[in-house]
Amino acid sequence: MEPLCIVSLRRAVVLVMTGKATVLETDGRLLHSEHVSVPLPVVLCLTRYVHVPVRRPVPPTRRTVLQRDNHRCAYCGGGADTVDHVNPRSRGGRHEWTNVVAACVRCNHRKADRLLHEIGWELAFVPRAPRWSVAFGTTSVRSEPLWSQYVVA
């Protein structure tokens, strides 16, 4: 199984009612219509396999990098609102997922155009291209905790 997309509650209920999907997670509430009650679906599984063509990668932008790194500075762990090129662009660093991290203004400023080993800093993680949480929007994943086990960052 892999995450496909986010659908509206209305669409989710129709998918379940028509047998096109089964409910994997519900938040415990019931939806009532005149004749039936159905558990409010939070995660569905389609009953038929859908082949998903290769996805277009999510580009690293300020928004998506901050989302991938959970708005935490890669250097000090504080709140981040800028993007830093680990290997600075002025020194040949490329604007790609493996070379960008979220950084706070202070660390970004202190690091400037230096390389990490020159100032004795290191990254706590290896920057990678994100998977689904960014494509879906981390905010929406956070707002629905039951999704987290299906949407791996």
Ligand SMILES: [Zn+2]
């Ligand atoms: Zn910082």
